[in-house]
Amino acid sequence: MCMSRHYDVDAVRREFPAVERMVYLDSGFQTPLARPVKAAIELFLREGIETAGPKSVWLDRVERTRAKVARLLGVTADEIAFTKNTSESMNIAANALPLQAGDNVLMIHGDHPNNAYAFLNLQRKGVEIRFIPMTDVVDAESFAPFIDERTRAISMSHVTFHAGHRFDIESIGAMCASEKLYFVVDVMQAIGVVPVDAKAIGASFIGSGSHKGLLVPQGLGLLYWDKSLAELEPAYLAAASLAEIPDDLIARPDKMAPSPAARRFELGNFNLPAVHALGASLDMIEEIGVQNIQNHCFDLGDHLIARLDELGVRLVGPRDRQHRAPHIYVIALPASDWLGHFEENGVRVSPERDGIRVSLGMFNTVTDIDRLIDVVRKRGLGRPSAAA
Ligand SMILES: Cc1ncc(COP(=O)(O)O)c(C=O)c1O
Structure with missing residues (x-):
């Protein structure tokens, strides 16, 4: 035993x-x-094979799973979007920040490349990416000397994939609040094992995939967005991202305001089998x-x-x-x-x-x-x- x-x-x-x-x-x-994850995917497949849906039942489960993700992060369901993976979440976040040429973003040298490249790509807009050294302890004091009047954001992993650091994101989040910086956190290696409290962290965005601590096959990601930051708008748009989705599904150029919920960052249909899997795995995680x-x-x-x-x-x-x-x-x-x-x-x-x-x-x-x-x-x- x-x-x-x-x-x-x-x-x-x-x-x-x-x-x-x-x-x-x-x-x-x-x-x-895990077996319950397999059972949830099998349920979805059986419904698809035997009854071709119904999609409304599947979409209802998407919303119930969204609520479970929100509970896990201590936020409300309208602050959670589903994405494809961490990379997509970090790219959505990077491109939603209102950054201009000459602004800078701070990151940690050697942090996960899927986070780094999302921000390095902003160099095309003239945004500078500054890397601070990676040490065993990274906290607010580590970033403070690198902040200047053009610093707009910090982006980093909570837990590192290559050596298991767990950085002090609460102190960094508090500093971001006092310095008026956006704070973007990749929790891919933390989620499901390390408690993640989005409000205690004070994150603007939190991104993750779900194929590690969340126990799901690859291809489903999460994005938390602090909905009080309404100025953070999506770089890409689909009908479901809008505040008002036209009933007749004819696009209206004059009605393109994004949804007040995090679905403003969602693009098109969902990875339904993986969302079913996540519903089941979150039940397991919540139970333990x-x-x-x-x-x-x-x-x-x-x-x-x-x-x-x-x-x-x-x-x-x-x-x-x-x-x-x-x-x-x-x-x-x-x-x-x-x-x-x-x-x-x-x-x-x-x-x-x-x-x-x-x-x-x-x-x-x-x-x-x-x-x-x-x-x-x-x-x-x-x-x-x-x-x-
Ligand atoms: C910190 C971190 N971010 C992101 C990823 C993966 O990115 P994605 O979910 O886009 O595949 C990993 C590992 O796979 C990781 O360790």
């Missing part, structure tokens, strides 16, 4: 058949699918509680760090709970040497810039961590590059 102080992890594990077939430590890459998932992953992370210390293998990125993500750990074993060994021994992990990334999900256990350590021991650390 695999104990957790926070919830019945054995019961959770039974919902993820893949994790009994391998040691799955790669949720930061993509989630294995994100705080419990976070605490469980922190406990596993403490165990991993202790076992790595015994072996003399260094952790890349922050060690203490205050600054590290609960579920993403990069260990200083060169990926080119070690990835094949993990694969051969049935352990799924990812290669990263500075080592091997071990990333946890709600279903992982101490036994998974111990199996990883056994696989490291089995090969030994004879190579000088492997140890601290």
Whole structure:
């Protein structure tokens, strides 16, 4: 039996058949699918095959899922838009900001490229992108020296994919409020494992995909928009983005005001199978509680760090709970040497810039961590590059 102080992890594990077939430590890459997610997609397929709809039922589920996403982020449903993935969310955000040539946006060097490129593309409009250095701790003080009178926004990840930093976005959000800067946050690696409270963060936009902590197949993203920022308008428009959708579906050039809700940023039809999947996965997450998932992953992370210390293998990125993500750990074993060994021994992990990334999900256990350590021991650390 695999104990957790926070919830019945054995019961959770039974919902993820893949994790009994391998040691799955790669949720930061993509989630294995759970049975309730499969059932929700199958329901959609059955309805499509047997009754060709009805679309109104599907759209009703879209709205119920939107409300669940809103609950997860502590906001109202009219502040949530569905997108394709994080990249689309970040591009929508970047292009909605009222930026002019000579303005600048601050980002963190080495942050996820899907966030960086969305903003770097604004260089075409003459917007300057300034990168601050990435250190284990990034907070308001890290950004402050780079702000000048033309700084308009900060965009960054909450949790980094490549070393599991968990940055102090509350302090940065508070500084953005006092300096009147827009604040755009990519929560792709945080959501579903780390509590994300959009209002406490003070974000203007929050973007994410859903194929990691949200347990859904690729192809569905989320965008939170602070609806008090009505000046943030969409760069692209479709009928459903408008405040008034013409009944006869004939476009009216004189009635193009965007919706007062976040659907102003939505384009056309939805990824309905994935939205069904998300409805089911959010029920699972809500039932366990994100705080419990976070605490469980922190406990596993403490165990991993202790076992790595015994072996003399260094952790890349922050060690203490205050600054590290609960579920993403990069260990200083060169990926080119070690990835094949993990694969051969049935352990799924990812290669990263500075080592091997071990990333946890709600279903992982101490036994998974111990199996990883056994696989490291089995090969030994004879190579000088492997140890601290
Ligand atoms: C921080 C972060 N942002 C974004 C992405 C992915 O972007 P997208 O959802 O557009 O594929 C990832 C990983 O896949 C990530 O780690």
